Amino acid sequence: MLDPSAPTPAERFAAAARPLDGRARAAYRLAVLVPCFNEEAAIGKVVADFRAALPEAAIYVYDNNSSDRTVEVARGAGALVRRERHQGKGNVVRRMFADVEADVYVLVDGDATYDAASARGMIARLLDERLDMVVAARVEKEEQAYRPGHRTGNRLLTGFLTTVFKSGFTDILSGDRVFSRRFVKSFPALSRGFEIETELTVHALELELPVAEMPTPYYYARLRGSASKLSTWRDGLRILMTIVSLYRSERPLAFFSAIGLAFAVVSVVLAIPIVVTYLERGVVPRLPTAVLSTGLMLLASLSIVAGLVLDTVTRGRREAKLIAYLSQPSPGTGQ
Numbered sequence: 001m002l003d004p005s006a007p008t009p010a011e012r013f014a015a016a017a018r019p020l021d022g023r024a025r026a027a028y029r030l031a032v033l034v035p036c037f038n039e040e041a042a043i044g045k046v047v048a049d050f051r052a053a054l055p056e057a058a059i060y061v062y063d064n065n066s067s068d069r070t071v072e073v074a075r076g077a078g079a080l081v082r083r084e085r086h087q088g089k090g091n092v093v094r095r096m097f098a099d100v101e102a103d104v105y106v107l108v109d110g111d112a113t114y115d116a117a118s119a120r121g122m123i124a125r126l127l128d129e130r131l132d133m134v135v136a137a138r139v140e141k142e143e144q145a146y147r148p149g150h151r152t153g154n155r156l157l158t159g160f161l162t163t164v165f166k167s168g169f170t171d172i173l174s175g176d177r178v179f180s181r182r183f184v185k186s187f188p189a190l191s192r193g194f195e196i197e198t199e200l201t202v203h204a205l206e207l208e209l210p211v212a213e214m215p216t217p218y219y220y221a222r223l224r225g226s227a228s229k230l231s232t233w234r235d236g237l238r239i240l241m242t243i244v245s246l247y248r249s250e251r252p253l254a255f256f257s258a259i260g261l262a263f264a265v266v267s268v269v270l271a272i273p274i275v276v277t278y279l280e281r282g283v284v285p286r287l288p289t290a291v292l293s294t295g296l297m298l299l300a301s302l303s304i305v306a307g308l309v310l311d312t313v314t315r316g317r318r319e320a321k322l323i324a325y326l327s328q329p330s331p332g333t334g335q
Contacts, residue, residue: 030057030123031102034079034110035092040068042112047077049116050108054123060100061110062092070110090191090199097184104331105184109175114138118216122178125212130331132183132209133200135169136176138218157239161198164247165205169213172201173239176216182328183209186321195242202246207322252314256307263300267293 032050036043043061050059061074061081075081084095093107104126106119114136122134158172175197183204191199204211248255270293277285284290 028104028127029102030054030104030106031100032057032059032106032108032119033093033096033100034059034061034074034108035064035084035089035096036061036066036070036074036110037064037089038066038068038070039110040066040070040073043070043079043110044073044077045112046108046110046116047074047079049112050106050119051078053116053119054106057106058100058102060096062096064088064092086192088192090189090193090196093196094189097187097189103181103329105179105181107175107177107179113218114176115217118176118214119178122214122216125214126178126180126331129212130210131212132180132331133204133211134178135171135201135211135213136174136216137169137171137213138174138176139215157198157243160240161201161243164243164251165202167201167205169201171213173197180328180331182325182330185328186325188321191242193238195239198239198242199246202243202250203321206250206318207325209325250314250318252310253307256303256310260300260303260307263296263303267296267300270296 032054034043034046034050039046047059047061050057059079061070061079063071063074063081063083065083065085065087071081071083082095082099084092086095096107097105104123106123108114108116108119118136122136125131126134154171154173158167158170161167161172162169173194177200186207187200187203189196189199203209270289274284274286274290274293277283
């Protein structure tokens with residue numbers, strides 16, 4: 001029977017922040033993960049802000065082939081600096097998730113546009129509700145913080161993902177997230193670039209993990225010398241293609257059945273006048289059209305069969321990910 005006087009996970013986390021209580025501080029290992037590429041102007045502020053907000057956390061800055069002084073500034077601010085040679089945010093996240101050992105992970109961009117003070121509330125919610133991911137839903141406080149093209153693209157992509165995967169998220173491209181250990185250690189991280197946020201979201205949706213969104217301020221205009229690495233059109237198209245690709249791999253029966261249905265409809269439309277003519281006159285006047293109609297119907301059948309086979313494969317992959325997920329302790333257990 002549960003003891004009603006026992007502290008909640010959130011209370012234990014709050015206790016872990018007290019600098020004089022070493023045992024409480026060790027209750028949860030916290031790691032702040034910051035992927036960086038040419039963020040000399042902003043990375044010092046990011047590290048300082050998170051050191052102030054989460055003094056008990058280890059802050060890791062992973063440099064991704066920066067040509068400026070990002071490494072020196074991050075190290076001077078007190079961060080643990082490591083390098084990832086393969087270019088792309090997805091490659092960096094994969095390396096960070098593989099290398100860093102912790103119980104709770106905070107993933108945040110190194111451009112100083114996210115509110116570090118909100119991290120403590122996100123972590124408390126993750127622990128208190130035993131969630132596996134908490135996403136910072138950005139609330140704009142400055143016009144310069146969020147470019148109009150990015151805003152529109154985010155809304156379109158979020159809407160498309162909601163339609164395809166039945167998502168309840170409102171900001172799938174947020175670069176500020178908190179994860180449990182079992183999420184991090186079961187996440188395959190196949191993306192290479194900015195589409196990694198989409199993959200993180202789909203991973204949670206496919207395994208039906210407990211997740212949440214929290215509104216957080218997004219009011220910092222970029223510091224002078226810091227520029228966005230996200231291209232509205234190029235990366236937007238890559239993210240859209242990632243959503244389609246993930247839908248194909250995670251929902252193959254629906255994906256290939258839709259293709260098969262389209263082939264079948266075209267085949268029937270082409271076949272109707274041929275069949276009518278044959279019934280009336282006893283001849284097939286347009287043999288090439290008949291062959292095309294037959295070929296399209298065969299393709300429709302093959303597509304549906306492929307979907308059935310791949311659906312079985314996908315179920316096996318999902319079970320493997322669930323086994324990896326369940327092998328890790330639940331968040332909020334203090335283990």
